[in-house]
Amino acid sequence: MNLYQAVRDALSNAMMRDDTAVVFGEDVAFGGVFRCTMGLAEEFGRERVFNTPLSEQGIAGFGIGLASMGHTAIAEIQFADYIFPAFDQIVNEAAKFRYRSGGQFNAGSLTIRCPSMAVGHGGHYHSQSPEGFFLAAAGIKVVIPRSPIQAKGLLLASIRDPNPVIFMEPKILYRSAVEQVPVDDYQLPIGRAETLVSGSDVTLLSWGTPIYHCETAMHMLNSPPETLARHVPESLRSAKVELVDLRTILPWDVDAIVESVTRTGRLVIVHEAGRTGGVGAEISAEVQKRCFLKLDAPVKLVTGWDTPVPLAFEKFYTPDALRVLDALVETLSY
């Protein structure tokens, strides 16, 4: 399955087990603009898979209402870039629903899915990674998968988590990431990072699309192409990089990251969103507090620039393999 098929499979699994589960959003009934809801309306009926009017604040509010009645609401925002009209409903309402009512009410059965991150030509409003904006919204969870297996397991866990979850799907992976995905119902834990490659010299932390750039950079570090060889000192080529996928942005897995950095003494964080006020800033502050005596180099951030995502300049905007390689070299040779 590719990633969109894995998402569709997760939705089907969720709806099969739970009669209260409904899927709604803009254009989901015919299958969705990214095919994530293909055939679901035929499988479960239009009462359970339906289009909404084009209003993000309406979609979020409607979903909160459903969830407050204990129904499982799986809402789609067509692009993460368009989640901002729903920001008030998410931050002031969904996130605070349980707390403000002393536990009498909650919107825990709400999940908001949205395609996110750059796609090569998305410009300002089809490329954003807004996870950092939700970092301060205590009461919600934010989850980002890197692959089809991850997407299905994490989405099923998000749908069943007792808290409202924003699930951001890296849209460039919808078709490009393909792997064998179990057709069974399974879940992956929310709030846990996953170590993809073990290492002892530097921790490389990322989530979503840039995980693949990190992987490429690691190969380039070990055996740099001829054109880059002079930038990669021989002494660093055998460096053991530990690659970690954060998976959950809020609440993020501090134990795993701190344990890793305590061993490696070095941390490079890679994300597509701009640097200032981003998730990397939060993690590096926490890591320097907890690993102060263990750090052998400053925590390095490789991020999008502090500009809107620019159409014609995307190659220079995104934190690609070269920028990650440069950060690894800088950090390892500090």
Add this chain to the structure above:
Amino acid sequence: MLRAARICPRLARHHAQWRSVTTSSSIQTPHGHLPSTQSPIISELKFFNSVTGDGTQIPTYRVLDGGGKPIEGAQVPELDEAVARRMYEQMVQLPTIDNLMYQVQRQGKIPFYMTHYGEEATLIGSAAALALDDEVLAQYRELGILLWRDWPIDALMNSCFGNCEDIASKGKQMPMHIGSAAHHFHMISSPLATQIPQAAGVGFALKRDPARRGKNCAVVYFGEGAASEGDFHAGMMFASTIPSPTLFIARNNGFAISTPASEQYYGDGIAARGPGYGVHTIRVDGNDVLAMYNATKEARRLCIEEGRGVLLEAMSYRVGHHSTSDDSFAYRGRQEVEDRKRLDNPLSRFRLFLESRGWWSASDEEELRSRLKKDVLAAYRRAETLPRPPVSEMFDTVYGGEEPWTITENREELKRLLKKYGQTWGPWQAELQKHKGAGQDLMGS
């Protein structure tokens, strides 16, 4: 009764998937119509700007005149004496509570309060017409609905003080941000209009629930100011397009804090917007409790039967200040308010009606007022003496399930600080004493 299919065949056809009712009628016009609409094509260049067609405003439905007499042609609802008396008692209870709480806020005993003066009939008339388990989503000036459902006055007082027996929000929200799951009254929050699209979702959930389908609706209250928010637009549109039995009750009291309704909209109030969404709509004299009762009852029936949104605009006047943080004489004349109070008082109007039926007397009135005063004061005195919730409650219920490390660490950090400074830093020392357990729940071993 009128079926939606007859009133609005276009909608019925558009959404055939949602309803069993279908129609085969097609409007014959000489020039036909465009593919995306049933609108007949015409050759006359003509603009319009009125829902009523002839330029008049949407009429206001009334049963009782200012003297408590049924107006000509009006149908008085069949209420028995006990229910009618209870409605009046609940109406009187609101200003009784308001008078006391307004005063004690002025004395600094509670941080904030909002009165209901002038909207008693809107609240109680609608409350009495709803089923007790219809799901209510309110703005903040709807205490009457919860009290009608026998939410205890103690609960209100505890909530205003945010004390350790406040079951509404456990001391976490401002006064008047009330709610009770047991009474099907969703928790109030400050951001205006956010509850409106949520209500459509609640309505849809009711329709999907086999045990409640066709029996209950969602009811959402909001002021005419809140109706200017984008969420009003979203809520009306969702409840009509994704058919959801949702009764929208707009309390048009003429003011949003200092902003008069004339600066809030240029159209014919909130009611004029309903037909634009394909929603059955009525405007009601909100100072006439029997008109509110009749209209709400019928609106509710229509809402449930058609499984779709219905809009009711209740016209009243906000007699009190916006809140205890507001002096409304800074933007409206004292005389204007006095005139409105004298000329059109929802309580005296209903009282005159009850008296005309022999259901109420001066001695009833005297007994009621002294009883309510006594009950309200007793609840107030009790709530006043109770401590605030334990300090650790501050960190509870942010999340369901396993508590994230961030919050656990916050809790530990405050515990460390309280142990270190709790008995020496004046502002904390005094504050700790107001909480149940004086912080020991957090600091204790």
